[in-house]
Amino acid sequence: MDERIERRAFLKTLATAAGAVVLVPAVSRCASTVAGVSTAGDAAVDAVPVVPPPGWDPIDFNRVRGNAGAIPQTYLPAINGPDGDKKHLGKHLPYRPTVAADAVPAGYVALMWGDPEKGHARHPNAARDDAAGQLGHWYSWIKVRPAVAGEAEEATSAYSSWPAAGAGDTGAYAVFGDGDITADGGRNTIYLAALPAGVKPGDTVRIWAHCLTHGEYVDFLTL
Numbered sequence: 519m520d521e522r523i524e525r526r527a528f529l530k531t532l533a534t535a536a537g538a539v540v541l542v543p544a545v546s547r548c549a550s551t552v553a554g555v556s557t558a559g560d561a562a563v564d565a566v567p568v569v570p571p572p573g574w575d576p577i578d579f580n581r582v583r584g585n586a587g588a589i590p591q592t593y594l595p596a597i598n599g600p601d602g603d604k605k606h607l608g609k610h611l612p613y614r615p616t617v618a619a620d621a622v623p624a625g626y627v628a629l630m631w632g633d634p635e636k637g638h639a640r641h642p643n644a645a646r647d648d649a650a651g652q653l654g655h656w657y658s659w660i661k662v663r664p665a666v667a668g669e670a671e672e673a674t675s676a677y678s679s680w681p682a683a684g685a686g687d688t689g690a691y692a693v694f695g696d697g698d699i700t701a702d703g704g705r706n707t708i709y710l711a712a713l714p715a716g717v718k719p720g721d722t723v724r725i726w727a728h729c730l731t732h733g734e735y736v737d738f739l740t741l
């Protein structure tokens with residue numbers, strides 16, 4: 519698991535009762551607006567805004583921050599290449615799929631990555647395969663914070679494995695269309711991520727998330 523996650527104290531993880539999975543949001547309070555970034559120390563990497571700056575462009579922002587260290591060196595040719603915007607950077611930006619309201623537990627938000635309506639590639643997911651030396655491909659953590667200035671509560675969801683979340687994980691998965699989560703290269707995977715207390719429909723939140731193989735990405739969504 520990412521060492522940044524290990525340092526976090528989670529209130530509680532998953533509890534199982536009567537055969538049903540009960541989700542309990544894990545919340546951490548960050549005094550710093552940029553807490554959690556341990557990469558490089560480059561100013562461009564550390565400078566993660568808490569509210570969308572005027573003219574916010576998540577593609578440009580994540581390209582700059584990625585080149586400064588938030589995205590692995592091996593992926594930089596892809597994000598900087600001719601298909602970088604939609605097939606690589608856009609593929610890692612969050613969007614909210616249309617799902618039935620009762621499919622999302624209270625206190626959670628359903629997220630997917632790579633909005634096809636924007637022409638972005640849909641993000642695949644893959645399991646770890648130690649025998650093949652494959653790290654796996656999924657989002658290992660998602661942090662959600664109200665897009666407000668100053669100190670605010672930030673909820674962190676951790677995912678230690680895919681296609682099933684680990685026993686101690688604070689995030690969970692669902693499937694878009696209720697099919698097999700592994701179908702279509704795992705592209706129908708929905709991430710159920712904890713919301714900070716007090717956020718409500720209409721609020722804008724910052725989504726800061728980490729793809730195991732492709733690094734960190736930041737964007738804002740309105741609930």
Ligand SMILES: [Fe+2]
Nearest residue numbers: 655729731732
């Ligand atoms: Fe990825």
